[in-house]
Amino acid sequence: MPAEEGVVEEIKNRKALVRVKKSSACKNCASRDSCEVNSTRDMLVEVYNEVEAREGDWVELSIPAGSFVGLSIMVYLFPVAGLVVGALLGNEIGRILGLPIAASSVCGGGLLLVLTYYVLKWINNSSGRAEKYRPRMTRIIYRPEG
Numbered sequence: 001m002p003a004e005e006g007v008v009e010e011i012k013n014r015k016a017l018v019r020v021k022k023s024s025a026c027k028n029c030a031s032r033d034s035c036e037v038n039s040t041r042d043m044l045v046e047v048y049n050e051v052e053a054r055e056g057d058w059v060e061l062s063i064p065a066g067s068f069v070g071l072s073i074m075v076y077l078f079p080v081a082g083l084v085v086g087a088l089l090g091n092e093i094g095r096i097l098g099l100p101i102a103a104s105s106v107c108g109g110g111l112l113l114v115l116t117y118y119v120l121k122w123i124n125n126s127s128g129r130a131e132k133y134r135p136r137m138t139r140i141i142y143r144p145e146g
Contacts, residue, residue, distance in 0.1 A: 086112025
C-alpha cells in the first residue's frame with residue numbers, strides 16, 4: 001500500500017485537507033517532468049478524517065495496493081494499447097481504401113490515443129468519488145503539543 005505523509009491544514013465536517021510533501025520517489029520517477037507532483041507546490045489532498053486528526057497533525061495517507069495497481073494500468077497501459085490498436089486499424093483501413101499505409105497508421109494510432117485520453121477523463125469524472133480510488137488517512141504520525 002503506497003503511503004505518503006502530510007500535515008493537516010484544515011478540518012471541515014468529517015473531511016481533512018492535507019498538504020502532502022513530495023516523496024523521494026518523485027525524484028526517480030520517469031514521468032517527473034510532465035507531472036504536477038514535480039511542481040514547486042505541495043499537493044493538497046482532501047480525505048475523510050478517519051483517525052480524528054486535528055489541524056497541525058502529521059498524518060499518513062495511503063491508497064490500497066489493488067487500487068494503485070489498477071489505476072497504474074489504466075493510466076499507462078490503456079493509452080499504449082489505444083495507440084497500437086489504432087495504428088493496426090489505420091493500417092487496415094488505409095490498405096482497404098488505397099491510402100498511404102504509414103500515414104493511415106499514424107492517423108489511426110493518434111486518433112485512438114486521443115480517444116483513450118477522453119475515455120480516461122470520463123472514467124475519472126465518473127469514478128472520482130469512488131471510495132476504492134481515494135486516498136485514506138491511516139494514522140497520525142505526530143501530534144504537536146498544545
